[in-house]
Ligand code: BES
């Protein structure tokens with residue numbers, strides 16, 4: 070029988086000498102039905118004693134922990150019901166697998182090895198720290214005590230209410246939390262350094278290891294502004310008295326929204342103007358914004374069960390961009406959203422092996438697997454489309470009611486659709502359900518006859534096999550000459566009256582669908598693009614869809630390349646970046662083909678033209694996005710073997726060796742990789758020495774990346790093996806695998822290396838780690854469809870729970886690439 074928790078009084082004492090912790094728990098519960106057996110979630114814990122107090126009587130309980138079911142059975146001699154207290158003494162492990170209560174290792178500035186203890190409980194790992202009802206709907210209050218060595222500081226969700234020294238130990242007690250879910254609880258112990266600030270009634274702190282807190286200034290300042298902005302938007306004050314942003318040296322994902330104690334990878338919180346790139350700065354802002362959105366949406370109002378996880382994550386994804394954009398409009402984050410979020414989502418959702426946003430999940434391993442581009446990115450796009458459909462103000466109005474109504478409670482997706490539907494008086498539920506209940510998204514084919522535009526929808530897939538099911542409710546925005554009209558399309562085939570011949574569908578790209586224009590409509594658009602009389606988003610979208618059609622076989626590579634001519638004078642960031650990315654990707658896909666040089670020349674010419682505009686050095690007052698474009702274009706030119714770029718990169722590297730400040734952080738990664746691309750054993754040594762020498766994780770990752778960019782196979786192999794040593798944190802060990810997969814000289818050796826090392830990798834990061842999925846995905850870049858059976862057989866022999874769906878997606882991508890290659894060979898034969 071599961072019980073209903075009311076309050077947890079928890080005291081933990083971590084022991085860094087043997088990486089264990091001892092703990093004490095008094096759990097107040099309600100027992101709804103008379104029982105003598107109580108079950109709690111628990112794993113990897115040793116129970117020392119357990120007593121149950123009920124009806125004024127105290128019973129000594131017998132306990133049994135089933136590690137497989139992660140369940141603790143508590144048996145008492147008599148049946149009890151109603152209010153009870155369960156008192157448990159137990160111990161556990163400060164593990165190194167980055168889940169539950171775990172340890173993180175780092176070196177201080179004198180090179181001494183140090184440890185800190187921290188927690189990661191989402192989705193279902195609070196049970197590794199204490200017996201509990203580890204489900205989002207089992208909300209309770211928490212009273213936390215942390216007992217530490219005197220030199221250690223302690224952090225939890227709430228503010229410290231007392232700190233007492235008792236001999237060699239210090240006892241830290243924290244205020245009682247509001248009612249909340251277990252996955253949001255936080256414990257941290259270590260020799261932290263703080264950067265603090267107060268705003269309104271809230272105490273803000275950046276928490277880092279010693280010597281690093283000043284790098285938290287950017288995040289701290291932005292955090293305060295964002296909180297005010299979110300408070301105004303939601304109409305609800307941030308509910309806790311304090312908010313910590315904590316940089317953790319070892320961290321499995323990117324960041325985690327623990328209520329009042331948000332944790333981050335160091336590279337996603339710490340900004341140093343001397344060494345950090347523009348990309349890093351942007352990413353810090355987005356992630357801080359994302360985790361702050363969760364403080365309301367997720368923490369204050371929590372999903373009933375994990376099937377609505379997508380709503381949590383997609384909402385935070387959408388809000389993250391919306392709110393950073395308010396402070397940094399010049400970053401053009403909504404444009405970047407199209408590239409990063411929408412393209413990522415569409416690329417996954419165009420696979421037969423994708424899944425609907427709304428899926429049933431039960432076991433913890435299933436929960437972990439749905440933290441993917443469908444939940445985050447497609448979900449984020451659907452919310453953006455919904456906001457566009459009902460208008461910004463109605464969206465917000467419904468959202469505010471929802472948040473008030475369900476504060477300190479749990480809710481389902483439908484509760485939100487109901488409120489937005491009520492506010493807007495529009496058919497929100499049926500519209501949204503057509504996007505979240507079925508897999509995939511539509512391709513809308515457009516054809517014009519006289520003044521009638523005929524629209525047909527079918528599922529867009531990259532692998533052609535059989536008829537596709539599915540009808541979506543699509544808010545279609547059509548730019549008809551100078552007017553934009555929006556119509557909700559609900560049928561497979563529908564006609565709309567239009568005025569002009571120059572029609573852009575999905576204008577503004579709010580809709581999550583692709584468009585295929587008839588030849589005559591496309592012809593009209595090409596001239597408008599050349600004249601730049603279409604908006605930059607529409608210019609971006611037209612070729613973006615055309616490129617997807619070329620990969621799926623709905624169009625040809627030659628027709629894409631021909632159309633790309635229209636972009637020769639393009640000046641918009643995402644448009645240039647996407648055309649460049651597509652050209653580069655065509656070149657990569659055909660690199661071993663006799664006609665490769667034809668594509669290479671087109672790409673080279675395009676890149677060179679852009680390069681002549683952006684140059685090596687930032688100009689005063691140039692657009693923010695130039696920094697991003699510059700490193701992409703120079704990087705691509707380097708890979709194409711452009712001599713001028715290569716020579717300059719080498720020269721700048723030599724200067725960097727003499728004076729590291731001479732090289733702009735935005736160019737560092739690119740320059741190091743070009744140097745490696747043209748380098749030898751000596752170069753390798755230099756880069757490896759630098760990897761060891763630089764201080765921040767961000768800088769280290771630049772060198773680790775460069776070490777994967779040699780042409781010499783022996784050197785690439787050396788990096789793969791290096792990535793398994795203690796010198797590379799386990800949180801980063803997938804990066805060399807992914808970068809080797811992207812290196813044309815590394816492709817052949819990656820699969821044999823992965824096979825040889827798979828068991829070791831799996832053990833190192835632990836079953837269910839998302840890093841395993843990243844490594845499985847990378848196989849799609851190194852295999853062709855003749856290897857499908859072998860790959861399948863390997864994973865059948867080496868089952869890796871939690872990667873099954875990713876494997877299917879990877880194999881599908883492999884088949885898609887091979888089919889594409891066969892088609893393009895025909896085109897060029
Ligand atoms: N809630 C997640 C963190 C998380 C992810 C916990 C997977 C457990 C399993 C957090 O809010 C998040 O989304 N983090 C992202 C960063 C983000 C801005 C995309 C991450 O870690 O990748």
Ligand code: ZN
Nearest residue numbers: 359381382385
């Ligand atoms: Zn999130």
